[in-house]
Amino acid sequence: MKGLRCGTSNCEHNECERCMAGIIDIGPNGACKSKIKRDGGELSQIFANYEAAPEADMLDNVDTVVQCSADCIFNVNSMCGLEAINVEDGLVKTKCMTRKRN
Incomplete structure (x- = not known):
């Protein structure tokens, strides 16, 4: 997938x-399980x-490659079937904002 856009403010x-x-791996609740926080935090992300x-x-x-175990209409055999998705920070976790539940 070439259209993955990630708006997280702190990921390696x-x-x-x-x-x-x-x-990347999108978990059952739509959270990005591949996120790794930068040692320098958000300032390191800016640099x-x-x-x-x-x-x-x-x-x-x-x-x-987007592996997906979420309950989502775009999940095709544990892979995302879309050409583009948006992953962004939520209140608690970084999530796939394109996810649509079945």
């Missing part, structure tokens, strides 16, 4: 709202985004 895999993990900004156009070509 997030660069300019693109996920660099390669494979990472700044450093990656000149390459942002190339980051659009990063292909990410």
